[in-house]
Each structure stands twice: as C-alpha cells, then as structure tokens.
Amino acid sequence: MAKNIGKYGALLATIMAVAPFCAAQAQDAIKIGFVGGFTGYLAPYDQPTLQGIELAVEQINKAGGIDGKQIELISRDMRSDTAQAAVTAQEVVDQGVQVMIAPCDVDPAVATGQITQAAQIPTIAACASTPILPGMVGDYMFANYTADNLQATALADYALEQGYKNALVLLSRDTPYTEMLPRYFATVFEKKGGTVAATLEFKMGQQDFSAEVTKIKELSPAPDVVMTAAYEPDFPAFIRQLRSAGITAPVLGSDGIDSPTTLELGEVAEGVVFSNAGYPTPGSALEKFNADFKAHFGEEPSAIFTATGYDVIKVVEAAVKATGGNLEGPALRDAIDNLENVAVATGSITYKGMNRVPLRVVALNKVQGGQKVHVANVTPNGADVPPAQ
Secondary structure (H helix, E strand, C coil), rough: HHHHHHHHHHHCCCCCCCCCCCCCHHHHHHEEEEEEECCCHHHHHHHHHHHHHHHHHHHHHHCCCCCCCCCCEEEEECCCHHHHHHHHHHHCCCCCCEEEEECCCCCHHHHHHHHHHHCCCCEEEEECCCCHHHHHHHHCEECCCCHHHHHHHHHHHHHCCCCCCEEEEEEECCCCCHHHHHHHHHHHHHHCCCCEEEEECCCCCCCHHHHHHHHEEECCCCCEEEEECCCCHHHHHHHHHHHHHHCCCEEECCCHCCCCHHHHHHHHHHCCEEEECCCCCCCHHHHHHHHHHHHHHCCCCCHHHHHHHHHHHHHHHHHHCCCCCCCCCHHHHHHCCCCCCEEEEEEECCCCCCCCCCCCCCEEEEEEECCCEEEEECCHHHHHHHCCC
C-alpha cells in the first residue's frame, strides 16, 4: 500500500486534531488515545485503522455517545519508530486517556503497552497479530486482530485441502510476525501429514531475492506451494522475482499483503491466497461497514484494517457499557477480558477465556483478475492451533 499513501494526505492533516465530539465537558468524555504510525512503514496499516476508528467514534457520538458520554479521540503519529512510540504514548497518557489503541506492529505496540501498563490503562493493539503480545506486556494489554497462529492454521488446512504435500516456507527473523506465522504454518502442515521441503530466510527490505529464488528452483521435487508472511515492500519484490524465474508454484500469504499494492501487481500475483480478518459477503456486517465507510469518506476501504480499527471502538463501547460507565482502569480491563460475542464490523469478537487474544473467524481470499475474491471463512479447530510462542 506504499503507493497509495498519498491519498491519505487529507487524513494526515487532521491527525493532531481531536476527533469530533459534542460540547461535553472534559470529565464527561471518554478519552481514547491512538498512538499510530501514520508516517513511515506502518502508514499502510495504521492510517486505514485510524479511518475506521474515526468512523466508529463519529457514529457513536452522533447516536448520543456511550451511556451519554461522548468519545474524545486523541491520535498522535509516532512515525513508525519504536522509541518514539514510547515517548508519544507517555504524551497521550498525560492527557488523561482511559483507553489506548496501540500500533499495528508488535515492537511499537509493546513500547506503547509498557507505558500504559504502568498507568493501568487498558490498551488494545489494533492489528498487531503476534499472539504472545499481551503476555509480553501485562494484564492491561489486549490484541484485537486475528492472531498469527490462527491465520497459519487456516492457511495450512487450506493447503492440505488443495492436495499440497510439499511446502517451501520463506521467513524473516526480523519481526515475530514474519518469523513465527510461517513457523506456525509449518508446524500444522507437518502435523497433518505435509512435508516442509525447506525453510529459507530473508532480511526485511533486502529487495533482491535472487539467492532465495535460485534455491527454490533447485529443490527436487519442486514445492507444491510456497508460504510466506512477507509484506511490503518485500512481498512484491519476492513474487515478481519468483515468477520471473519461471516458478509457478501457488503462493500463500497472510494479512500483511491485504493491500491495493498486491492487487496492482498484475499477473505475477494472480492466484495468491492470503488470510485476513474478514470478507464482505452479501448481508454481512462487513458489507454494511464498507457501505458506511464509502458514504463517509467517499471511497472504498483500502484494506480490512479500516474495519478492524472500527472493531476496537465497538469493543471499548461494549466494555464501558458492561462497567455501567466506570472508566477506572481495572474495571475496564476486567470488562474487556469478559466480553463475549460482541458484534463488530468483521462479525463478532470474544475475549472471555482467551488470555486477551480474541477469538475470530479467519477469512481466506484469492487475488483474481486484480480483484480480491472470497475463498472461505474458516474457524480452525482449537486443538490444531499451535501454542503461542
């Protein structure tokens, strides 16, 4: 989505502003902070997330708020820098927020959460999907997005259903997401009878995948499928070079490639299947969200991260209602931890009994003719999901 960052220019102009809310006095407002990477490598994820958050805030405030209290949104750009995330989080905490939303990558999410954990402020990572994230920070930290091990299980099940028996896994140790999601996939794939022919590693940002592609081409037998959690700018570079080398094996990816950039790759991305948090099937809550989004912003959502950003505010709304309006940190934390089947844009979300990592449906999607086509919604068997590492 790096090519599309420019279209968010108008959004960036308002990032430092407080989201619209009625003329309620400060003590009557519910203050929600969002420390996001609105510039830098996280912009394709945190900017759409901010749009979804803003839409939810506006809708709730227009409907009278939460138990009569308006939401005040305080969003700040941490410039996709982990050290800056901690500094910015402290600045937002100092403004008296009762809930914090953390960035879409695990390292700055942890940095944000360490600040809010000390202040006993419930914090929800909008689309960081590392399942150990809450445990890395503490009992005030929650995930929101479909966890890596859940996505990996759905992808492995799909691969086996397609008859793929011999997989090539490409990973990077540079982030937990790019390392562990492929490892979870390999664990499930092998547990259910598949074979991982090789595991190759890359460095994020390297752009030249000739060495990795050569190794894939030399494998005998050739892999039935290639699986990776690489995302921009690495995935476009990899898939182009893979296809240029004449390797036609199907490619499986994850939610990091749910972006316009992937769809704009043309023939090289044709047939790529990837997981994410939802698909707008007819009559679904996500279809309605997309229509509301277009009516508000004048364009289609750029990625599922708009909807999952919206989901975070609906979770906060449900938690505040569950406490009867008690905005103290411990009360809100416990309320989130006990939520079940909360209706959100992507369907429903449950935290109760899930160790602060939500139970969600995994959507599988395919790139076809430059469009994202729905393959299936999958709820993996819990016994098949590898333990978080």
